Amino acid sequence: MYRREDLERYSAAVDRDLSNLVKEGVLHKAARGVYYVPRQTAFGPAPPEDKELVRGFLKDNRFLLTSPNAYNSLGVGTSQLYNLPVVYNHKRHGDFKLGNRTYSFRVKPHFPKQVTEEFLLVDLINNLNQLAENGEEISIRAAEKAKEMDGPKLRAAVKKYGNVRTQKLFSTYLEKNC
Template sequence: MKITDYISFKIDRLPKGYVFTYADFITEVNQREAVIKALNRLVAAGKIAKLSKGRYYKPEITPFGNLMPDQTQVVKDLLEENGKTVGYLTGYSIYNSLGLTTQISNIIQIGKNEVRPAFKRGQYTISFIKQNNIITKENIPLLQILDAIRYIKKIPDTTISKSCERLSVILKNLSDSEISTLVRLALKYPPSARALLGTLLDTIQTDNITEPLYKSLNPITKYKLPGVKNLFPEADKWNIV
């Protein structure tokens, strides 16, 4: 089978929106140039689209044009290495999915233990947020919530008060076990994030679960989060002004 036919055969079996590189088709070292040429011919023919240098995807075609791949597909090589989870979507990438904003950003933020400078990939800017906790598939949803609390002032097209109201709803839907894990993970977050989490958890009355957070804070430090105190009287206890 010719390389072009082989590549077309494999692409036909890929789901729409799937991102791949030439390395996914190479079985022999000397095939690299032939594979790249074949892929570029398929781009010219409109069968596949180019995301960025060396990265392609199988587009989903709609009456309004080709849909871009899901953000997870765009950065999947940065989220997993050798089958191990090493990063997760966070920040602007998940504010919309958490119901914190209606805006969709072309900035994809990734939480990782080891960060690197931001870079461009197609129409997206990929940036990184330092995560001090061990990252597992199980704790990613909790880390995303904590990141939203940490960067609450940067959530676009909303207010701190509205974000807190939405976050309190999200926290109410967590199990006791998840809240316990959330508190443990929060201990590696900045003091302002711990104070705001403590305020929100006290509001939904989770029996002394916030004590580790409270003990971890400097009792004389104030945290400026306008509007929070008006909505949540518990903010006084946490020195939120």
């Protein structure tokens, strides 16, 4: 991954040189000012892994790359497949196309370094209105799932990552069982 600003010191005409390298296929443009050397695969050139693309775009290692598809692993009735990875971070908000894929960047003050089951359940309820499934049914099943989970860990996840609606939804259960 290369950023235009990182290459300025090596060329008097960085834009022309980058343009020539892209035309020759040595570099590919991932986003405005972000370039990468494609990996060679049996099917031809490929972009770097998602984490590398996001790291180069953000110029930061502090992000969590996830997908609404991960909610399916909770067993609460979600079954849709989504083609929009979500990037929780501290810098950018909005949908950005990196390479041939669009990512949904969301600025959040807190998110874990790695996805946990507790975080997924809280994130599911936080984003319930953005899912294709019936929200009421998912909420009921999520409350049932919460009963099977580690109470103190779930309480901490709800407090740290849950929005107001999510905290209200789990408050009754957490008070009774944790």
